[in-house]
Amino acid sequence: FHGRSDFIGLVFSSHMLSHHFLFQEVMTSSSECTVYNSQHVIIDKMYALRVAAPYPKEADAGHDSNTNARNEAIKEDEEQGNQSGQDERMQHCGNPREEQGKKPLGGQMGKNTSPGALRRQATLPPDGFLTRMMVEEDIEEVATLCKEAFDAQNKLTNLKPEFPNGPPVAFYRQAHANPRIVTVVALSPTGDIVGCNTVSLQDDVAGIGPVAVHPSYWNRKLGRFVMDGVMEYVNERGLTCVMLQQVTNNPKSYALYARMGYLPVDTCLSIEGLVYSLIPLVEGYTFRPLSQADVPACAALYASLFPGFSRDHEIHDRIALLADDPEGTAFGVCDMEGKLVAYTTGLDLHGHVVAQSREAFQALLIASSRHVRARDPDSTGICFHLLGNIYPDQLDWMFNVARFKVMEMTTLMAKGGPVPRLPPNCEMVYCPSVTY
Incomplete structure (x- = not known):
């Protein structure tokens, strides 16, 4: 069975011909097929199809060594094939943000180009992002951002809109008017507000929330960015305990807070x-x-x-x-x-x-x-x-x-x-x- 056209292979076992008729149908296209023996077929040198026929008890003494040798050859071919396929897939793997017309992330990628390393580096905050305290002119933009972020998340988890009556402008106006409450905003390199976080520094415990990142900037570690931004004010006040409410339907935010050292106290x-x-x-x-x-x-x-x-x-x-x-x-x-x-x-x-x-x-x-x-x-x-x-x-x-x-x-x-x-x-x- 050697060629580059579709075929049906009938594989017979000479050991069991008098007792078993073994049939294996293999379909392949434009592929090289090599038959190692009556027990194995290798397609594209990647996949081994073992014919389900056990050796008879009277098999020759060299069976084990022969089988081990074949298995080693198959394993080597599979590893080479998998690596080749992986390299080919990596060459065709584009940047989803570039494909969507978004700017690629800044910074040097470094020498480690494994898929895991690429994913980790791709989620770092882009160069040029910064945080600052919210000013009065930001209030309506921040309130709109907060509503859009929560609405998008609630839609994913089948929850009702967080702010059904419109952006929470009144909340941010009240927070801004209180000198013991600070709202931090994250700015993109173009100056757009893409994230926000509010912290209450009124008493013995610092209370954080709501935390919001615009949906267009999810999965880029901006949540951690605005969390770190408010912690500067917590540390300035010398507060040693920080608390927040995490929406249970959002496992990503739970993982973020857990990585930052937050522990669950109770379920509400x-x-x-x-x-x-x-x-x-x-x-x-x-x-x-x-x-x-x-x-x-x-x-x-x-x-x-x-x-x-x-x-x-x-x-x-x-x-x-x-x-x-x-x-x-x-x-x-x-x-x-x-x-x-x-x-x-x-x-x-x-x-x-x-x-x-x-x-x-x-x-x-x-x-x-x-x-x-x-x-x-x-x-x-x-x-x-x-x-x-x-x-x-x-x-x-x-x-x-x-x-x-x-x-x-x-x-x-x-x-x-x-x-x-x-x-x-x-x-x-x-x-x-x-x-x-």
């Missing part, structure tokens, strides 16, 4: 909606919006949950921010003696919740839902993070009674320490913000 459910309208208010509690006069009581309630940690500045800033906002959701509930037993610095994911008990927590959610529904019947509702592992007893009430819905799952992660952790068998309730 991002919850949205309004408590079912027929559920009555919890008796014995009064509900009201928070004011600056409530800051000491809120700070004391937080400190009782996390001894040794302060969140005074954030509580002050959030209440001041939402006090004049007609759509603000900074609320508190008091017991019959007028003592504050639960509060939220905003039921919009940027605020956190602390309650002295499960009952006070439910009283806060029911009253807040009624307040929001009365103000805007078309509202999508309040939003908060629930630590599902810590409060499994609340899940039945959340979904079967209150009829909330889960938007997404997140992982609360921390780097450094000390990390504020809930005590075991905690009777109080804590819902972290979008940062911690």
